[in-house]
Amino acid sequence: MGNKSSSVQQPLDSFSHWNDLPPELKSACIKHLDFKTRLLLRSTSRAERALVDSQKFNLEHVQIKGLLPYPVNALIPTGFDGQKLTIVPSSDAKTAIVIRIRNLTRFFETVLPLLVFILTRSVINEFSVEGVVLKNPELLFFVSRLGPITKSIYMDGNTCNKFPIEDLINNDIVTNARMVRIRDLTCKDAVWKLAEKWIENDSVIGTTFQVTSVHGHSIPHFVQKFRDRIIFENHEEVRITTNNPSKHILLKLARRWRVSRPLTCVVISSYMKKEEYESFGHWVSKKVMPIWEYLSFVFTDDFHEDDGLNCYSFIILIFHCLWLIITLNKTLKVNKFIIFLEAFSEQIPEVNKKDDAASDDRNTLLE
Numbered sequence: 001m002g003n004k005s006s007s008v009q010q011p012l013d014s015f016s017h018w019n020d021l022p023p024e025l026k027s028a029c030i031k032h033l034d035f036k037t038r039l040l041l042r043s044t045s046r047a048e049r050a051l052v053d054s055q056k057f058n059l060e061h062v063q064i065k066g067l068l069p070y071p072v073n074a075l076i077p078t079g080f081d082g083q084k085l086t087i088v089p090s091s092d093a094k095t096a097i098v099i100r101i102r103n104l105t106r107f108f109e110t111v112l113p114l115l116v117f118i119l120t121r122s123v124i125n126e127f128s129v130e131g132v133v134l135k136n137p138e139l140l141f142f143v144s145r146l147g148p149i150t151k152s153i154y155m156d157g158n159t160c161n162k163f164p165i166e167d168l169i170n171n172d173i174v175t176n177a178r179m180v181r182i183r184d185l186t187c188k189d190a191v192w193k194l195a196e197k198w199i200e201n202d203s204v205i206g207t208t209f210q211v212t213s214v215h216g217h218s219i220p221h222f223v224q225k226f227r228d229r230i231i232f233e234n235h236e237e238v239r240i241t242t243n244n245p246s247k248h249i250l251l252k253l254a255r256r257w258r259v260s261r262p263l264t265c266v267v268i269s270s271y272m273k274k275e276e277y278e279s280f281g282h283w284v285s286k287k288v289m290p291i292w293e294y295l296s297f298v299f300t301d302d303f304h305e306d307d308g309l310n311c312y313s314f315i316i317l318i319f320h321c322l323w324l325i326i327t328l329n330k331t332l333k334v335n336k337f338i339i340f341l342e343a344f345s346e347q348i349p350e351v352n353k354k355d356d357a358a359s360d361d362r363n364t365l366l367e
Contacts, residue, residue: 023051026048026051027051027054027055030051030052030055031055034089034095035057035059035087035089035097036089036097038052038057039114039117042117052121053117053120053121055121056121056122056123057121057122057123058089058122058123058125059087059088059089059118059122059123059124059125060088060089060090060091060125060126061086061087061088061124061125061126061127061128062085062086062087062088062118062122062124062126062127062128063084063085063086063127063128063129064084064085064115064128064129065084065085065086065129084098084099084100085098085099085100085111085114085115086098086099087099087118099111099114119142119145120145123150124145124146124150125150125151125152126150126151126152126153126154127142127145127146127150127153128154129142136162136163136164136167139155139164140164140167140168140171143168143171143173143174144171144173146173148172148173148176150173150177151177151178151179152177152178152179152180152181153173153174153177153179153180153181154181154182155168155180155181155182155183156182156183156184157182157183157184157185157186157187160186161186163182163185163186163187165182165185165187165190165193166193169190169193169194169197175194175197175198175201175203176201176203177207178204178206178207178208179207179208179210180194180208180209180210181209181210181211182210182211182212183211183212184212185211185212188217188218188221189221190211190218191209191211191218191221191222191251191263191265192218192221192222192225192226194209194265195209195222195226195240195249195251195265196225198242198249198267199242199243199249202242202243202244202247203267204267205247205267205268205269206266206267207266207267208264208265208266208267209264209265209266210262210263210264210265211262211263211265212262212263218251218253218263219235219236219238219251219253219263222238222251223238226238226240229241229242231248235253236252236253237250237251237252237253238250238251239251241270242267245270246269246270246271247267247268247269247270248267248268248269248270248272249265249266249267249268250264250265250266250268250272250277251263251264251265252264252265252266252277
């Protein structure tokens with residue numbers, strides 16, 4: 001018995017013969033490494049980097065967060081944290097890696113090569129960019145880097161009339177995602193166009209499009225487009241058939257939240273009862289509106305107590321205006337961050353050449 005128990009192999013605390021392994025065996029080992037270990041191994045030599053880069057890997061969530069360019073439009077984060085990159089390799093939130101640097105120059109030098117590695121070699125489940133205004137080519141670039149199994153995509157239309165909704169709807173990554181959410185979208189045709197794609201693709205039950213719109217034209221346009229498919233409609237709900245008898249599409253408008261109207265469009269079972277989707281549409285988190293929207297709404301006949309507008313909201317808005325004035329220099333720094341994103345989408349080949357110089361910085365941050 002003693003000899004048998006002594007022959008059981010114990011886990012190795014270290015392995016000193018890595019360099020003696022052939023590339024094929026190294027590649028087999030790399031398949032089982034977590035994200036942090038891959039990144040550290042990648043920074044040891046060009047040969048190891050090539051091996052790591054030759055394999056795809058999965059990431060649960062990646063978020064780029066910058067300083068809000070228009071602080072009056074949203075709750076400003078407290079403290080003086082600058083730009084931040086959050087990487088969640090698995091569904092366990094405890095595995096999250098957060099790189100937060102106040103110095104803009106060092107942030108760009110450190111994070112840019114890391115982003116190139118992530119967006120070119122990984123399959124991302126959820127990807128979000130917050131507190132940053134992206135130009136259309138930059139937005140489409142980030143979306144194009146998502147994998148075909150991406151489940152959720154969150155974007156902010158910023159009430160931009162030139163938001164590239166047509167390009168997004170024609171992108172398979174967007175139409176196949178289980179959740180697409182766009183804030184402050186001005187396009188009144190986006191909902192029915194995406195629903196039309198769902199009908200063509202026979203999208204799975206639960207596929208959802210959530211959007212806030214500053215006008216009330218989405219439902220009339222939806223009704224007009226799908227007049228022959230309508231099962232039920234009123235001023236807040238529309239339910240239509242699809243080509244699959246077991247599936248319906250529901251468009252539901254929530255009560256007014258600030259100025260925007262939250263809409264939820266979702267593929268549901270044809271057997272689902274009305275009582276089961278009463279809560280659909282109530283998904284918008286608190287957001288302080290721009291002062292011009294607040295005033296334009298206060299002086300209309302549409303104002304009601306349940307609209308989420310009150311004296312407290314206005315006081316918060318005033319404080320944010322004061323914060324905006326006090327932190328003007330911080331807001332100006334956002335322009336540099338936007339310039340960084342522009343450069344990022346255009347200069348990927350050049351960045352790889354500088355990856356060695358940034359390796360020490362990344363190792364220090366991760367350790």
